[in-house]
Amino acid sequence: xxxxxxxxxxxxxxxxxxxxxxxxxxxxxxxxxxxxxxxxxxxxxxxxxxxxxxxxxxxxxxxxxxxxxxxxxxxxxxxxxxxxxxxxxxxxxxxxxxxxxxxxxxxxxxxxxxxxxxxxxxxxxxxxxxxxxxxxxxxxxxxxxxxxxxxxxxxxxxxxxxxxxxxxxxxxxxxxxxxxxxxxxxxxxxxxxxxxxxxxxxxxxxxxxxxxxxxxxxxxxxxxxxxxxxxxxxxxxxxxxxxxxxxxxxxxxxxxxxxxxxxxxxxxxxxxxxxxxxxxxxxxxxxxxxxxxxxxxxxxxxxxxxxxxxxxxxxxxxxxxxxxxxxxxxxxxxxxxxxxxxxxxxxxxxxxxxxxxxxxxxxxxxxxxxxxxxxxxxxxxxxxxxxxxxxxxxxxxxxxxxxxxxxxxxxxxxxxxxxxxxxxxxxxxxxxxxxxxxxxxxxxxxxxxxxxxxxxxxxxxxxxxxxxxxxxxxxxxxxxxxxxxxxxxxxxxxxxxxxxxxxxxxxxxxxxxxxxxxxxxxxxxxxxxxxxxxxxxxxxxxxxxxxxxxxxxxxxxxxxxxxxxxxxxxxxxxxxxxxxxxxxxxxxxxxxxxxxxxxxxxxxxxxxxxxxxxxxxxxxxxxxxxxxxxxxxxxxxxxxxxxxxxxxxxxxxxxxxxxxxxxxxxxxxxxxxxxxxxxxxxxxxxxxxxxxxxxxx
Numbered sequence: 001x002x003x004x005x006x007x008x009x010x011x012x013x014x015x016x017x018x019x020x021x022x023x024x025x026x027x028x029x030x031x032x033x034x035x036x037x038x039x040x041x042x043x044x045x046x047x048x049x050x051x052x053x054x055x056x057x058x059x060x061x062x063x064x065x066x067x068x069x070x071x072x073x074x075x076x077x078x079x080x081x082x083x084x085x086x087x088x089x090x091x092x093x094x095x096x097x098x099x100x101x102x103x104x105x106x107x108x109x110x111x112x113x114x115x116x117x118x119x120x121x122x123x124x125x126x127x128x129x130x131x132x133x134x135x136x137x138x139x140x141x142x143x144x145x146x147x148x149x150x151x152x153x154x155x156x157x158x159x160x161x162x163x164x165x166x167x168x169x170x171x172x173x174x175x176x177x178x179x180x181x182x183x184x185x186x187x188x189x190x191x192x193x194x195x196x197x198x199x200x201x202x203x204x205x206x207x208x209x210x211x212x213x214x215x216x217x218x219x220x221x222x223x224x225x226x227x228x229x230x231x232x233x234x235x236x237x238x239x240x241x242x243x244x245x246x247x248x249x250x251x252x253x254x255x256x257x258x259x260x261x262x263x264x265x266x267x268x269x270x271x272x273x274x275x276x277x278x279x280x281x282x283x284x285x286x287x288x289x290x291x292x293x294x295x296x297x298x299x300x301x302x303x304x305x306x307x308x309x310x311x312x313x314x315x316x317x318x319x320x321x322x323x324x325x326x327x328x329x330x331x332x333x334x335x336x337x338x339x340x341x342x343x344x345x346x347x348x349x350x351x352x353x354x355x356x357x358x359x360x361x362x363x364x365x366x367x368x369x370x371x372x373x374x375x376x377x378x379x380x381x382x383x384x385x386x387x388x389x390x391x392x393x394x395x396x397x398x399x400x401x402x403x404x405x406x407x408x409x410x411x412x413x414x415x416x417x418x419x420x421x422x423x424x425x426x427x428x429x430x431x432x433x434x435x436x437x438x439x440x441x442x443x444x445x446x447x448x449x450x451x452x453x454x455x456x457x458x459x460x461x462x463x464x465x466x467x468x469x470x471x472x473x474x475x476x477x478x479x480x481x482x483x484x485x486x487x488x489x490x491x492x493x494x495x496x497x498x499x500x501x502x503x504x505x506x507x508x509x510x511x512x513x514x515x516x517x518x519x520x521x522x523x524x525x526x527x528x529x530x531x532x533x534x535x536x537x538x539x540x541x542x543x544x545x546x547x548x549x550x551x552x553x554x555x556x557x558x559x560x561x562x563x564x565x566x567x568x569x570x571x572x573x574x575x576x577x578x579x580x581x582x583x584x585x586x587x588x589x590x591x592x593x594x595x596x597x598x599x600x601x602x603x604x605x606x607x608x609x610x611x612x613x614x615x616x617x618x619x620x621x622x623x624x625x626x627x628x629x630x631x632x633x634x635x636x637x638x639x640x641x642x643x644x645x646x647x648x649x650x651x652x653x654x655x656x657x658x659x660x661x662x663x664x665x666x667x668x669x670x671x672x673x674x675x676x677x678x679x680x681x682x683x684x685x686x687x688x689x690x691x692x693x694x695x696x697x
Contacts, residue, residue: 021055022062029063032070038077045070045083052090060091060107068111072120078129085124085135092142108146118143118154118161125164130184137168137187144194152199162202165192166209169218185218189233196240203241207248211241212257216264224264225292232288235295242302249303249310258303258314259321264296267326280326281334281368290340297343300327304350315355324351324361331421332398333368338411345402345417346650353424359432362425366392396425396436397460403483404467412479412669413653419483420651423676426490436460436491437501440520464488465505465520471527471545478542478668485548486651486674489555493676499560521556521566524549529576536586543588544672550594551677554601558684561607568602568613577602578625581634590672593638596631597681600688628692635685644681647673 019027025048032044048067052059071084092111094104111117124136144151155161168188196203215234222231241248252258267280300323303314318324330336331344352358369392402410402418410418426432439461458466467484474481492498506517518526528549531541557563567573580587580595603622608614622631638644653669 021051021058025051025055025058025062029066032063033066038074038080041070041074042077042080042083045080045087049083049087049090052087056091057103059087060103064088064091064107064110068117068120071124075120075124075127078127078132081124081127081132082129082135085132085139089135089139089142092139092146094146105146108143112143112147112150112154115154115157118151119158122155122158122161122164125168133184134187137184137191141187141191141194144191148194148197152195152202155195156201156205162205163209165195166206166211166214168192169211169214186230186233189230189237193233193237193240196237200245203245204247207241207245207251212238212252212255216257216260219264224266225289225296226266227292228288231292232295235292235299239295239299239302242299246308246310249314252303253310253314253317258317258323261296261300261318262322262326265293265326265330267322267329281329281370283335285335285337285340290337293336293340294343297327297340297347300347301350304347304353306350306353312355315351315358318351319355319358319361324348324358325365327351328362328365328395329367331417332395332402333370335370338414341402341410342414342417345399345414345421346652349417349421349424349650352421353427356429359425359429362395363432363435365395367395367398368392369398394460396422396432397463399425400460400464400467400487403487404464404480405477406463406467409477411653412671415479415483416651416653416669416671419486419674422487423490423651423674426493430495433491433493433495433498434501437495437498440465440491440502440505442505442507469523469527471531471541474542474545478544478548479671482544482548482671485552486677489552489674489677492552492556493680494559496560499556499563502556503563503566519566521553521563522570524552525567525570525573525576528553529572532576532580532587532591535588535591542668543591544668546588546591547594547672550591550598551674554594554598555677555680557598557601557605558680559605561605561609564602564605564607565609568606568618569610574599574602574613574618574621578621581626581630589634589637590641590644592634593636593641596626596634597638597685597688599626600631600635600685600692604688604691631692632689635689639681639685643670643672644678647675647678649675651675 028044028047028051032041032048035041035044045067048059048063067084067087071081071088074080088107088111091107092104094102118140121136121140125133127133127136140151155165165188168184168191192206196206215238219227219231219234222228222234225231242252265280266283300318304311304318327344327348331341331348334341336344348362352362399418399422401407403415403422405415409415426436439459441459441462443458443462443466464484464487467480468488471481492502502520505520507520507523508517528546531545531549534541535543535546553567557567577595577599581592581599583592599622603615603618606613606615606618648671651671651674653671
C-alpha cells in the first residue's frame with residue numbers, strides 16, 4: 001500500500017496540485033518506458049491500466065507504441081505482460097457509443113500495420129501462464145474482428161504462427177477441474193473459427209495441422225452431440241475448413257473422417273446395413289444437442305453440394321459407410337424435433353440428388369413408422385416419445401406422408417424439406433418417375449374398421465392423389481394441395497410415359513350407372529375452375545391452391561400434344577383461362593400469368609389432333625379475346641413477381657432455431673413457387689412468346 005502511495009504522489013504537479021489527464025498519462029508512459037526498476041515500470045503500467053477505460057483515447061495516443069515495446073522487452077514478467085495485454089484489449093475493443101471512426105479502429109490499425117506485433121502476440125501463446133495466454137488470445141480475436149484481412153495475412157507469413165494456434169487444441173491443462181475442456185480451448189477454438197473464415201490458404205494449413213482428427217477427438221471426449229457448446233464450436237470450425245475448399249474436402253474423405261459421422265449421430269454400427277436402432281430413434285433432445293446436430297447436418301451438406309466436382313465421390317462414400325441410412329432414419333423415423341428433421345431431410349436430398357446409387361438405396365429402404373400419441377410439433381424439450389409401431393413402409397412413401405401431412409402435421413419447414421427430398425429422388429431418375437406413376441390410383445374408400453388413418457391401405461400414388469384433390473379443406477392449410485402438386489409435377493416432368501400413366505386414371509362409377517368416368521386431368525382442371533371461382537369470391541380457396549394446380553397443368557401439358565387435346569376437349573377449361581387473363585380486377589397477377597403461360601402451352605403443342613379446336617381456331621380465339629400485348633404483359637408480370645423472382649432454390653422456409661420456436665405464430669410461410677418450376681418457366685416462356693410473334697407477324 002505504501003509503495004502505491006509513493007508512486008501516485010510522484011504524479012502530482014507543483015505544490016501538490018492534481019495534474020491534467022494528459023500530463024498524468026504522459027508521466028506514466030515515461031516511467032513505464034524509462035524506469036530502471038521492474039517494480040516501477042510495473043506500477044506505471046498498472047496506473048495506465050486504471051486510466052485506460054475512462055481515458056482510452058489519451059492512453060492510446062500517448063502510450064500504445066511504448067506499451068508494445070514494453071511487451072516485447074518485459075514479456076517474461078507475467079504481471080507486466082498480463083497488464084499490457086489487458087490495456088491493448090481495452091484500447092482496441094469498440095464501445096457501443098463509438099462512431100464509425102472509432103478510436104478502437106485507429107489503435108487496431110496502428111497495431112496491425114506492423115506484422116512484428118502480430119508475430120509477438122503469436123510468440124506469447126507459448127507462455128505457460130494461463131492469464132497471459134487468455135488475454136493474448138482475446139487480443140488476437142479483437143484485432144481479427146476489426147481487421148480480419150490484415151491479421152490473416154500476418155498469421156500466414158508468421159513462422160509457426162498457425163502451428164502455435166493449433167497447439168491450443170492440444171493443451172490439456174485444466175484451470176477449472178470440472179471434467180470439461182479448459183477456457184483456453186474454448187477461446188482458442190473461437191479464434192480459429194474467426195481466423196479460418198473466407199481464407200482458403202489458412203484453411204488448408206489448419207487442416208494439414210491434423211485439425212480434423214484433433215477436433216473429432218475433442219467431440220468424442222465431450223460425449224459427442226450430447227456435449228456442450230464446445231462441441232458446436234468444434235463442428236463450426238470443421239465447417240469453415242470444408243466450405244468451398246475442395247482440397248480440404250478431399251483430405252477429410254481420404255483420412256476416413258466421413259466414416260466417423262454415423263457414430264457422432266449416435267447411430268450404432270450394428271444397424272449400419274440392416275435393422276433398426278430403437279435407441280437411436282428415441283433419443284433425448286435438449287437444446288444444445290439440437291444445435292450440435294444441425295451443425296453436423298450442415299457439414300454433411302457441404303460435402304455433397306449439387307454440381308461440385310467431389311459430390312458424387314462423397315455421396316458414394318456416405319452411402320457405403322451408413323451416413324445415408326442414418327440420415328434417412330433420423331428424418332423419417334426418429335423422435336427428433338421438427339427443426340432437426342427438416343435439416344436432415346435437406347441433407348438427405350443432397351445425398352441422393354443426381355446419384356443413381358443413392359436414389360436406388362432410398363427406393364429400397366423401408367423405415368419404421370413412429371406415431372406420436374400427441375401431435376405437438378415434437379417439442380424440442382420433450383424427452384418422451386410414445387410410439388405405436390406400425391409395420392415399416394417405404395421411405396419414399398414416408399416422404400410423401402410428411403410433405404402432405406397425411407398423419408400429423410409437421411412444421412412447414414419440415415414438409416418443404418420432405419418435398420425437396422422427393423424432388424431430389426426423381427431428379428434425372430426416369431425409372432423412379434415411372435414406378436411412382438404406376439402407383440397413381442384413386443384413393444381407397446375409408447375403412448370403417450381402421451382405428452387410425454395410416455392403417456388405410458394406400459399406395460404412394462393414391463396417397464398423393466388424395467392430398468392433391470381434396471382442396472376443399474385447404475383454407476386452414478393450403479400447403480396440403482401445394483406440396484402434393486409439386487410432388488406430382490416432378491413425377492410428370494419431362495416424362496411422357498409418366499403422363500400417359502396419369503392420363504389413364506379415372507374417377508367415378510360411370511360403368512355402373514351409365515355415366516362417363518372423369519379423367520385425372522379433367523378432375524384437376526375442374527378443381528381449378530371451382531377454386532378460381534371461390535378465390536374470386538373471397539371464399540375458402542387460397543391462391544396457393546390455384547398456383548399449385550396451374551403449375552402442375554403447365555408441366556403436364558408441356559410437349560404433350562395428347563394431353564393438350566384432352567385438356568381442350570372440355571370447352572370450359574379454355575373459357576376459364578381466357579376469363580382469368582382478361583379480367584381487369586379480382587384475379588391475382590400471378591394466377592393471370594400462369595393462365596397465360598398455360599394457354600400459350602396449349603397453343604404451342606396443339607398438333608390439331610382434335611378437329612374441333614385446331615391451332616388456327618385457337619389462334620383466332622386468342623387474338624380476338626385477349627390480344628398479343630395483354631398476353632405478353634400477363635406473363636411479364638408473373639416473371640417480375642417478387643415471390644417468383646426470389647423463389648428458394650432448395651424449397652426452404654426460414655429455418656433458424658428462433659423461427660422454429662415461433663413458427664406457430666407466424667402463420668403461412670411465403671412459399672408460392674417451386675424453384676424447379678421457375679427454372680422451367682424461365683427456359684421456356686421465351687419460346688411461347690416467340691411462337692405468338694411468328695404466327696401473328
